[in-house]
Amino acid sequence: MDIIKKAFTKSIWVFHMSVGSCNNCDIETLDCFTxxxxxxxxxxxxxxxxxxxxxxxxxGAMNKKAVLRMKKVYEQVPKPCVVVACGTCxxxxxxxxxxxxxxxxxxxxxxxxxxxxxxxxxPEAIIAGIVKALDKIKxxx
Amino acid sequence: MDMRDRIKESLRDKIKDWQEKxxxxxxxxxxxxxxxxxxxVLFRSLELRFITxxxxxxxxxxxxxxxxxxxxxGEIYSVRVTLNDKLKPEIQSITPLFPAxxxxxxxxxxxxxINFKGHPNLKKLLLNxxxxxxxxxxxxxx
Amino acid sequence: MSHKIIVPIGPYHPLQEEPEYFxxxxxxxxxxDIDIIIGYNHRGIEKLSESxxxxxxxxxVERICGIxxxxxxYAYCLAVENILGGEANIVPERALxxxxxxxxxxxxxxxxxxLGLAGHFIGYNTxxxxxxxxxxxxLDMFEMVxxxxxxxxxxxxxxxxxxxxxxxxxxLKKTLDELRPGIDxxxxxxxxxxxxxxxxxGVGILTRQQVVDWCVVGPTARASGVNMDIRRDEPYGVSxxxxxxxxxxxxxxxxxxxxxRILELYESISIIRQSLNKMPKDGPIDAGVKDIPAGEGIxxxxxxxxxxxxxxxSDGTNRPVRHKIRSPSFMNVASxxxxxxGGTISDATLTLAAVDPCYCCTExxxxxxxxxxxxxxxxxxxxxxxxEKTLKLxxxxxxxxx
Numbered sequence: 001m002d003i004i005k006k007a008f009t010k011s012i013w014v015f016h017m018s019v020g021s022c023n024n025c026d027i028e029t030l031d032c033f034t035x036x037x038x039x040x041x042x043x044x045x046x047x048x049x050x051x052x053x054x055x056x057x058x059x060g061a062m063n064k065k066a067v068l069r070m071k072k073v074y075e076q077v078p079k080p081c082v083v084v085a086c087g088t089c090x091x092x093x094x095x096x097x098x099x100x101x102x103x104x105x106x107x108x109x110x111x112x113x114x115x116x117x118x119x120x121x122x123p124e125a126i127i128a129g130i131v132k133a134l135d136k137i138k139x140x141x
Numbered sequence: 142m143d144m145r146d147r148i149k150e151s152l153r154d155k156i157k158d159w160q161e162k163x164x165x166x167x168x169x170x171x172x173x174x175x176x177x178x179x180x181x182v183l184f185r186s187l188e189l190r191f192i193t194x195x196x197x198x199x200x201x202x203x204x205x206x207x208x209x210x211x212x213x214x215g216e217i218y219s220v221r222v223t224l225n226d227k228l229k230p231e232i233q234s235i236t237p238l239f240p241a242x243x244x245x246x247x248x249x250x251x252x253x254x255i256n257f258k259g260h261p262n263l264k265k266l267l268l269n270x271x272x273x274x275x276x277x278x279x280x281x282x283x
Numbered sequence: 284m285s286h287k288i289i290v291p292i293g294p295y296h297p298l299q300e301e302p303e304y305f306x307x308x309x310x311x312x313x314x315x316d317i318d319i320i321i322g323y324n325h326r327g328i329e330k331l332s333e334s335x336x337x338x339x340x341x342x343x344v345e346r347i348c349g350i351x352x353x354x355x356x357y358a359y360c361l362a363v364e365n366i367l368g369g370e371a372n373i374v375p376e377r378a379l380x381x382x383x384x385x386x387x388x389x390x391x392x393x394x395x396x397x398l399g400l401a402g403h404f405i406g407y408n409t410x411x412x413x414x415x416x417x418x419x420x421x422l423d424m425f426e427m428v429x430x431x432x433x434x435x436x437x438x439x440x441x442x443x444x445x446x447x448x449x450x451x452x453x454x455l456k457k458t459l460d461e462l463r464p465g466i467d468x469x470x471x472x473x474x475x476x477x478x479x480x481x482x483x484x485g486v487g488i489l490t491r492q493q494v495v496d497w498c499v500v501g502p503t504a505r506a507s508g509v510n511m512d513i514r515r516d517e518p519y520g521v522s523x524x525x526x527x528x529x530x531x532x533x534x535x536x537x538x539x540x541x542x543x544r545i546l547e548l549y550e551s552i553s554i555i556r557q558s559l560n561k562m563p564k565d566g567p568i569d570a571g572v573k574d575i576p577a578g579e580g581i582x583x584x585x586x587x588x589x590x591x592x593x594x595x596x597s598d599g600t601n602r603p604v605r606h607k608i609r610s611p612s613f614m615n616v617a618s619x620x621x622x623x624x625g626g627t628i629s630d631a632t633l634t635l636a637a638v639d640p641c642y643c644c645t646e647x648x649x650x651x652x653x654x655x656x657x658x659x660x661x662x663x664x665x666x667x668x669x670x671e672k673t674l675k676l677x678x679x680x681x682x683x684x685x
Contacts, residue, residue, distance in 0.1 A: 020324050024349025024433045027396065034415035065269040066323040095343055098334070099327035100278045101268065120349065120433050164369045165517060166581055190511070191498050195594045195607035208581070208594070212510075215517030217581050241498035244617050245609075252329075267322040278330055 008054060008080070009134050011043030015053035015077065019070050020063025020102070024120035025087035029057060032123045039127060055082040055133060058110075061089040061096040062103045074110055082133045085112045086126060088119045144187070144211050148218065151182050158221075165214075168206075170221040173232055176207075179220060180235045183209050189218060191241055196249045198280045203230045203255060224255065234260035252279040287315070290628060305619075305635060312627045317620055332606040337363060337575050340603065341438050344593075347608065349433050350396065353389045354586035355593070355608070356438035357382065361519055361582025362595040363440045363575060370519055373570045378442040380562040383520035384455075385429070385437050386584065387551040387558075391462070392421040393587035394544045394551075398469060401541065404633050405482055406670030410472065417465035420458045427451055442569030452559055459552050466548050473541055481676045483538035487622045487634030490535055497618040500611050501589020502543045503638045507535035513585035525557045537637045575601070586611055588638075612638070629672040 018026050032039045033046055047053060050073045058070070074083075085106050088094045096102050106112060113136055116129035145167065149156065155178070158170040171179050183189045189209040197204045203224040210217050224230040234257035236242045246257045247266040254277040257263060265272065290307040303323060308316040328347055332340050341356040348355065364370045370379070395418040402410025422432045428451060429435040437443050473479055489499065494507045504511060512529045514522040530546040532539035577599035583592045589611030596605040615638040623634045 018324070020326055022346045022349045022352075024346075024352070027349055028433070031415065031419075034419075035412055036416065036419045060324075061326055063323055063325060065325070068269075069323075095346070096326045096331065099331055101325050101327045119346075122432060162578070163365050163580065166365065168579075188495075190495075192590070192592055193594075193607070193609040193613075195605065197596060197605040206594070208592070210590075212516050215513075217583075219581070239496050239498075240620075241496060241614060241617065244613065265322070267325040269322070278327060 004080070005137060009137050011045065012054045012082075012130065012134065013045050013047045013052055014055045014057050014084075014130070015050045015073070016046055016057045017059070017070060017073060019058055019060040019066045019090070019106075020096075021060030021087065021089055025059035025089070028120045028123055029059070029086065029126060032126050037123045037127065039130070044130060050076045051078065053077050053081065055084055055130070056110075057084045057086050058090050058106060059086045061093050061099070062106060062109070064101050064103045067103045067109065071109065080137075082113045082137065083110050084114045084116065084129055084133060086116045086129070087121055088117050091115045091117050094119065144189075144214060144216065144218075147187060148183070151186065152179060155179060165216045166219070167216065168219045168221055170223070173222050173224065176220075176222060177233050177235065177238070180207065180238055183218065183220070184239060191239070192217070194242075194245050194249050196253045196255055196279075198253060200281075201225075202227065203253065205232060205249070205255065207235075229256070230254065231256045231258055233258050234263075236260050251277070253277050254280065307623070307628065307631055309628055312629075314624055314626055314628060314631055317623050317631075319616065319619060321616070329606055329608060333603055336601040337440060337597075337603070340606070341440075342436060344608065345434050345436065345438075347610065350393050351389065351586040351588065351591065351610075352434050353385050353437065354584050354591045355610075357386060357519075358582045358584045358586075358591045358593040359595070359606075360438050360440050361584065362580040362593040363572075363582070363597075365580030365582055366575060366578040366595070366597060367441075367572065373572070374442055375567040375570060377446075377563050377566040378568045378570075379521050380558045381443045381447055381568065382438070383522060383525075384447070384555050384558050385435060385443075386520060387554045388421060388424060390551045390587045391548055392418050392425075394548050395421070397544060397587075398541070401537075401633070401636060404636055404670075405479070406673040407479070410469070413465070414469070417462060420462060424455055424458055427454065439569065440575075441572035442567070444569075446568050447562075456556065456559060459556060462552065466545065466552075470545050473545065478673060478676050480538065482673055483541060483633075484536055485534075486537050486630045487626060487637050488534070488536045489618060489622045493618065493621050494535070497621065498614050499589075499618050499638075500614055501585070501587075502530075502540060502547065503589065503615050503618070505530060506532045506539035506543045508533040511590075513583055513590050517583065519584060521558060521561075522554070524561070525554055527554050527557075537633060540637050575599075588612055589615060 016029055031037060056074065056077055085091050090106050093102060093105055114129050114133045116125055118125050155171050155175050156169050160168045184191055189211050192208040192210050195206045205222045205224060207220040208217055224232060234246055236246055237259060244266060246260055247263060249255050250257060250263055251265050251268055288309050290309055304320040306318040307314050328343060332343055335343055340359055344355040344359050345352045361370055364373060367373055395414045399411040399414030402414060425435060426432050428447060429437050429445060437445060489507050491507050491509060494504045494509050508531060510531060515529055527550045530543045532543055575597050577597055579596045581594050583590050591611055592609040594607040595603050598604050619635050623631050626634060
């Protein structure tokens with residue numbers, strides 16, 4: 001088990017998913033990987049396939065049409081994995097709570113490990129969130 | 142010649158209730174059966190750009206407004222159509238005239254349940270496929 | 284012996300950070316038809332708007348789209364002010380200038396963002412990193428002026444919420460100066476690079492007639508020679524008092540769309556600079572609008588992607604009766620149906636991205652592919668295909684690397 005933990009925390013691969021967001025969180029997430037913030041220096045990488053992911057970074061207010069797909073993607077991610085709720089929409093549904101096309105909150109659907117509030121969270125906050133996720137794994141999830 | 146005069150001249154008695162209450166905004170009503178002909182004149186002959194359809198659920202009727210933009214002058218001409226049948230609102234589709242209306246009509250159909258007759262592809266655009274029939278989110282709930 | 288293959292793109296796909304779903308029908312290398320499925324981002328904002336009062340709606344419409352988060356509140360404010368008698372008649376002078384400055388800053392950051400993503404799709408990752416690097420100072424300016432990097436909350440009916448501090452103005456000017464060499468660099472890189480030219484010229488063409496038929500707006504329409512720009516046609520803010528020009532190209536291919544956006548960056552910088560110079564030294568920034576009378580109003584602004592349209596119906600209470608929003612991408616994305624058909628698969632991703640699609644605006648869509656028993660390529664393959672094509676062109680031009 002320890003070897004998994006060690007391998008898991010060395011370089012974390014993130015699959016980013018927007019479930020009815022406004023684009024801000026998505027852009028700020030991408031921003032973390034560009035020259036000023038450069039998350040890749042910690043080995044963190046955005047990847048294109050959920051099957052290679054260690055962490056699932058979810059943004060947005062749980063659109064009913066997209067939630068079905070989100071569950072399927074979650075099933076494809078190899079376990080153990082970390083689920084990060086990025087942005088106020090993903091944490092608490094924000095002002096879209098009473099919309100007709102919004103399903104349950106994210107933490108009622110998937111087990112969320114880290115919440116990053118903010119509308120949108122600054123890249124620094126996203127980096128801090130991912131570091132917290134790493135700590136959580138190290139302490140034994 | 143001014144666009145107002147050109148519209149008045151080419152549509153003549155089809156226009157009812159011409160209103161210019163706001164700056165650069167012209168609203169006029171037409172009869173439901175004239176919509177294809179009026180759109181053809183405004184879009185093709187007078188070369189106005191089609192912006193969108195805004196439909197509203199009013200207490201006694203449905204109001205469908207077709208917005209056209211006269212870009213060189215920065216004016217918007219809004220054609221108002223009233224659908225009195227609250228149970229089965231229906232109007233002729235304008236998609237056969239030009240393709241840009243396709244998504245706009247599909248959206249109005251699924252949000253307000255206005256049936257666009259002759260639309261080639263009237264299916265759900267934004268809502269999930271399992272959204273219940275005859276539940277239209279933008280209609281007023283009693 | 285036609286052998287149609289369906290290539291799904293999306294909804295969760297590395298090409299777009301937003302979810303949407305395209306089905307390309309291909310015969311050999313050629314795209315013969317395309318299905319666009321959207322709806323993965325629909326949050327019912329038009330309905331929610333009816334339950335908020337007039338002063339709350341700007342915060343809601345700001346969250347339609349994170350990239351154009353000043354265009355939507357601006358268009359909404361214009362719609363309300365249309366009922367009240369027109370922006371120019373009620374909004375104080377200084378507020379008009381601040382509105383224009385925020386709106387143009389947003390255009391710079393949006394165009395740089397698109398430029399970076401387009402560079403990524405054709406395999407020029409350096410362009411991506413550069414563009415986003417130069418975008419950071421713009422976001423810093425936003426943070427300094429409004430307090431947030433993306434959702435600015437600057438607009439309110441009858442004025443703006445925050446004033447521009449005097450000590451911020453020299454900093455803004457200096458940052459704009461520093462931005463210019465960066466944009467020069469892009470202009471040089473894209474206009475002079477023979478490989479980019481080969482890759483973008485004659486690809487994804489939208490003819491003038493198609494633009495008219497599909498009612499395409501914004502830079503996508505201007506690249507095809509259709510002369511429209513809401514800032515000039517129906518001036519808002521102070522855009523009619525400043526000296527700037529509408530950028531037009533005539534070929535309608537992706538190269539023209541890129542050039543239009545790059546040249547617009549220069550115009551935006553010039554507009555901000557002139558506004559900062561001409562702005563009155565002090566004065567009120569808010570008209571203090573209290574009641575909204577019954578009536579209907581239409582507001583529209585030129586968002587980075589084109590005309591953004593808000594229709595508002597009020598019955599004299601404190602909430603809108605109907606709030607219809609039409610974002611520019613709603614028209615532009617639909618036109619992919621003509622621009623991508625006839626091209627090859629390796630060009631398709633780029634063509635789909637060339638309209639600067641914004642699905643949060645269109646209402647945000649995403650679908651996961653459930654087609655079995657058909658040959659399927661995934662998203663990575665498509666980007667790789669696009670990047671390989673650039674590589675091949677490069678080799679043809681410069682020779683194969685030893």
